[in-house]
Amino acid sequence: MMKTLLPALSLVLASHGALAYQLDTEVARALPELKALYLHLHQNPELSYQETQTAKRLASELKQLGFEVTEQIGGHGVVALLRNGEGPTVMIRADTDGLPIVEQTGKPYASKVRVKDASNNEVGVMHGCGHDIHMTSFIGTAQQLANNRDQWQGTLMMVAQPAEEVGAGAKAMLKEGLFSRFAKPDHVLGLHVSASLPAGQVAIAPGYALANVDSVDIIVRGKGGHGAYPHTTVDPVVLASRIVLAAQTITSREISPLKPSVITVGSIHGGSKHNIISNEVKLQLTLRSYDPAVREQQIAALERMTKGIAQSAGLPPELAPIVYVHEEESIPSTYNTPELAVRVEKSIRAELGDEQVVKAEPVMAGEDFGLYGRTPENIPATIFWLGGVEPDAYRQAQFSGEPLPSLHSSKFAPDYPLTIKTGVRAMTASALDLFKTAPAL
Template identity: 80%
Template sequence: MKTLLTSMALLCCVHHAAASDLASAVNQSLPKLEALYLHLHQNPELSMQEKQTGARLAEELKALGFDVTERVGGYGVVGLMKNGDGPTVMIRADTDGLPIIEQTGKPYASKVRVKDANNNMVGVMHGCGHDIHMASFIGAAEQLVKNKNQWQGTLMMVAQPAEEVGAGAKAMLKEGLFSKFAKPDHVLGLHVSASLPAGKVAISPGYALANVDSVDITVKGQGGHGAYPHTTIDPIVLASRIVLGIQTITSREISPLKPSVITVGSIHGGSKHNIISNEVKLQLTLRSYDREVRDQQIAALRRLTKGVALSAGLTPDQAPVVHVHESESIPSTYNAPDLANAVTASIKNELGAENVVKAEPVMAGEDFGLYGRTDDNIPITIFWLGGVEPQAYANAQTHGISLPSLHSSKFAPDYPLALKTGVRAMTASALDLFNQK
């Protein structure tokens, strides 16, 4: 049996001839896709609130002829199109925005203000490029429908909510995404990059994104008057020792060959200059690729914090409380190497080898990885889609200028070029997967 990559290579000569046809077709559809992008950008919705976004994507898929189911795992949307016998290819896009007040200065900037889950008034912005993801998703669906004579199988379009809080993929899978609808043979996704010029694509075979865990630590103490510290056990001092001690978990306990990040993002304690408080609260983010490293990080945090407390004279029942937000935890994203290499070959053939580069793994997280971690062990691949205006990227490289990152209030992708590239890359990849031998 030929490998997936070998099968893809056999298609290159055929697909190359059609590449210019696909580029031309995408150019013709671009005005409509840009209008969709601008609508989505100006009407972002927070995680778990994507009602109108889901409805709009469902409307777009229905208009293309898909069998559409709404409100899957919240406001998720599943569109199915059966086109004869063949593999099932799933394409996924995430739909939620972020609680950010946009400061790009663009005439189409989001002006949305809503109340979040805590009843706070916040701005909302697609600061992570999900609007690009959705418009590219619809663009690829359109091209695949127009070219049904070039493929056979089942096309599965999944618009997933709540990626930013790590809940959407879990909810859709729990609701039977792979049992009630279809079990894909391949799962594809893309993500905009704020450090790659528009027109280019980057792919990382193997680990691409990290395990992500949010951890709260409550450090207990015995409070009192700031003038009499000897009568207290100061939790601020204990918390300070813990923060410093945490730095040795990665540097001295975990193999230097295995990536690990433990960041203390928040520390709160005390209420007044001369009062020693009873507790301090820490908030941490943990990142890794290997599941064993993730478990080692958490075990070390529990051991270290307890040891610091006991050394200060606290009793075991006064040990710090280490709480891992398991419901928010997401696993690392592992791009199946054969699939990643095949997708790389397809995109190189469509865009030109000079526009496809190998990406390094990053410590950001994405719940896309969950689609490859079911009992079905389905191969998945997500690739980076350049979003930076090429001249701005060149200037930044020349002059050492920092570009706005993802989740920045000033992140504004070069959406016409990014959309065109994303649609061509995703369409070409799907076509080749449908036609593998």
């Protein structure tokens, strides 16, 4: 367990520069225990909806630091509050679930976990998206703020969120009254490891940072028969092929080129034998965008196109394709409140130095962090990227042009000591500055 007390700052420091130096020293002192926590989390990953032991460990760490801790919120979510006088409420969120990946990094501390997934298949489990880094930075930040309460006033709200990888955790925690049962934040902060940025650096993108993501199934129906008599059938394989090609024109011909849109057909399954024309083909798609209006346009166009293609082949309306959007897995785009993003960037620059902070470009990946800024309370929220690539490996990749292992890769292995140290410093400095503002009325 993390030690509950570290030597507090002996003086109330007059300048941010002095604070930056002291914070660096304090985080360096805590780093051995943080590295041990990281290795434990890395070697014991748990899948979405199964984060039992992970949640217990995080709850225990926060209790040791003096937080009021509530478990089992929205599944295996943990909410911890530290009240420290009058002032704003700052929420810091970390995600906790791992991925069904067999780790192939070759590291001595690699995960060897094998479990049964929801379909009863045995799978490997790995923190291939950096959630172990997120959780360790989260605890390190909680430690710094708990042990140096003379540096801030307000309420610190730490939220350990499950089921991010399936787009369900934030929804579940909000549904259970995260902002009504516990506290309404004035600011919401998060970080995410980057597999394309060197450790020691941070990147932030004001405005849209991550995308709307929708999983869509299309069931294409037809009239099956013998491959020798195609004129007696309506071939769903041919219809599915037409739909795949037609879907590409939604982005290229129906949506403004100034509005980002991606439609990916990730899976196509149909038929059973060479000479049999089947009755059905199943397509699985991912839709990505930033603008909610573009998302609606993508879905409406798919529904229109699929029905039109089926009708053109002579199918009756009752055999029109079925377009099913997995709303429970849909993730809205993450919009970094510009004013908050600028403030956070300024805080991190003061802590790490200008050369260690870069502007991030928006990406089309999804993250359910964005939901915390889309409630009726309209709370300012910002997530920033935390470089995770070992600096020498990053420089070598830049020189050779060889791609680095990406997030969700079985070979993704962050430079965890430097990444954690940077994450704790960046998040703590950001929170300390936000505590200097007046709370919202």
